[in-house]
Amino acid sequence: MRAKSTIRRPSRYFFNITNGREIIPDVDGIELADINSVMVYVFEMIDQMKSEPDASREDWLGWRLEIADTSGRRVHSVPLDKGSDWFRYPGELPRALVLHS
Numbered sequence: 001m002r003a004k005s006t007i008r009r010p011s012r013y014f015f016n017i018t019n020g021r022e023i024i025p026d027v028d029g030i031e032l033a034d035i036n037s038v039m040v041y042v043f044e045m046i047d048q049m050k051s052e053p054d055a056s057r058e059d060w061l062g063w064r065l066e067i068a069d070t071s072g073r074r075v076h077s078v079p080l081d082k083g084s085d086w087f088r089y090p091g092e093l094p095r096a097l098v099l100h101s
Contacts, residue, residue, distance in 0.1 A: 012070050013038050019062045038067055042078055057081060
């Protein structure tokens with residue numbers, strides 16, 4: 001008898017930016033293997049945002065990145081201001097935000 005395969009298919013995730021009043025929707029999303037891949041992608045996005053010449057923490061006060069699956073269910077949320085040291089630690093994935101599936 002063969003064991004069932006536990007290989008997961010990639011899932012599509014959407015990365016919406018919101019401050020609770022306004023939303024910048026991600027209408028396309030991206031397929032990623034698992035939640036750990038999602039979080040790596042999130043911090044790559046944050047590094048890219050941070051590298052903008054006029055980027056400042058103040059621009060993102062009250063904003064967060066909300067990750068949703070194809071059903072629209074929020075999978076995770078990452079603050080883009082307080083609680084997120086993305087301006088202090090470029091290129092580093094905060095261990096507290098790494099999720100294991």
